[in-house]
Amino acid sequence: MHILEFEKPIAELEGKIEELRHLADNGDVNIAEEVARLQAKVDKLLRSTYAKLTPWQKTLVARHPERPHALAVIKSLISDFTPLAGDRCFGEDKAIVGGLGRFRGQSVVVMGHEKGHDTESRLKHNFGMAKPEGYRKAVRLMKMADQFGLPVLTLIDTAGAYPGVEAEARGQAEAIARSIETCLDIRTPSVSVVIGEGGSGGAIALASASSVLMLEHAIYSVISPEGCASILWRSSENAKDAAEALKLTAQDLQRLGVIDQIVTEPLGGAHRNPELTFQNLSAAIDGALSEQMGVDGGVLRARRRDKFLEMGRAGLA
Template sequence: MQTFLEFEKPIAELEGKIEELRHLTDQGDINIADEVGKLQSKVDRLLRQTYAKLSPWQKVQVARHPNRPHCLDYVEALIEDFMPLAGDRAFAEDRAVVGGIGRFRGRTVMVIGQEKGHDTESRVRHNFGMAKPEGYRKAIRLMEMADRFGLPVLSLVDTAGAYPGVASEERGQAEAIARSIETCLRLKVPMVAAVIGEGGSGGAIAIAASDRVLMLEHAVYSVISPEGCASILWRSSANAADAAAALRLTAQDLKELGVIDRIVAEPVGGAHRNRSEIFASLGDALEDSLDGLRGLDGAALRARRRDKFLDMGQKGLS
């Protein structure tokens, strides 16, 4: 069942009329194909117009859309013979972070990502994609394994942020995130990250400090959530839309700032409206990025990756 966002109400009304007409057609011999075609053209036009001028806050809503494809959807579509690997070998398994070995378009790769889940049961099981320290320590273990065996790393980022519970802090959440970032930066194998939904704070960059950072057109990537920022600056999450605009968290802003390397176009109306299209588009972008890193030795990859992140924010500074 299609879920519509607040700003999509006019689209929802038109699609509701289309469903009513199709239902009438199913009940008898009435042929209303022409009318359905006209309404569908209006829906397509309205979708293009609406999504061409989304505000930052509206992009946040699209990035959080409940029907949006998540990490395991991309893994199923793009990775053959995927073998999941579990545990951090120190404390526990964290299902917010998924990872394993598989084949991506002829290459053996290590895949690491954050999984939010689709329904109540899976969301609780994956802790809504918010990792605890053991999740980042598992990511570290898998990245080090990839480095040992010369496997490129693909990272799929989709989290509101690291889990902020007391137990997580007691087990060293900040240290685990810092070590995960450090591990990304010292890898001697190619690493490509893609922000497929939300890229929230240190929880995101912990597995995104890579050679190439891709970002879906309507994804968001920020140091803090708009609600969190609004609660700090305005003492109220009601100003989340203002915070979203100030944070410059859209793919277009971040490409201009040099934080990401490439924007991957989404289907009209968002990734959730045409899954096969977004799977193919992201697959092509990941393949192009890996091809561009082919031939570089480990020392060169590590040096370029470190310079890339050290140089961020230097534009315009004297």
């Protein structure tokens, strides 16, 4: 497992546990008792460490390479998933995956940013940074969901939209704006979950939903801490200070009214127990969808628009 800097004391104890498990019980020491004692110490250290994570440490957890990404969540939560590709304008963008499936028996349209889990898949999915065709594909899928009255589920995990010249040439800003507009315009239930990193307009393009959830150690902000530091301090070395100032943690955003619910992660983060993470996500998404099912489409749309307009009014107050 990839070890973060602040997890090294925990990793040392876990290493000792692994060593003990490979030792034969020679009678001088009860291996099982010693393992149980050390495991209790690990659990206590994990609990105390993760209870007081700084915003920068949460950023590192949100970016953990072994953290479950969109395809893993879809595989666990969505049955009969049928991927749909292309924006019908330019081409396919693999940074955003999406399609049709069933969530707890309910037909849904699901989509999300996919970062990839190794070098090959990260390059294939462009590290989850979508180009205009990715957002236009999202618009196509949301309009299809609206046409057939299907709930929309989006999974947010991106550092931001792809900033390359070719993306700008094909209308990156317009594509993001159209995606946000479509999120606010559809008349079906919609739930967005920030499962890792929610960065800038690339995240908002899929996250303007009736219910916005965040995993406990995910982050969501207008810019990355490194990007903010490079602008304000002319150096990315101040990323920790920027993370503090950006109020990017789930706890900060819930207090500010930007998100609706925090989804609890397993002790030590989602990467330590993906299955429990999926169970918690499933229950939270089901609850958020249940509140919207049966509500008139016009009412849903009006509530969604008012929700985001109110954030703007609160910011001006």
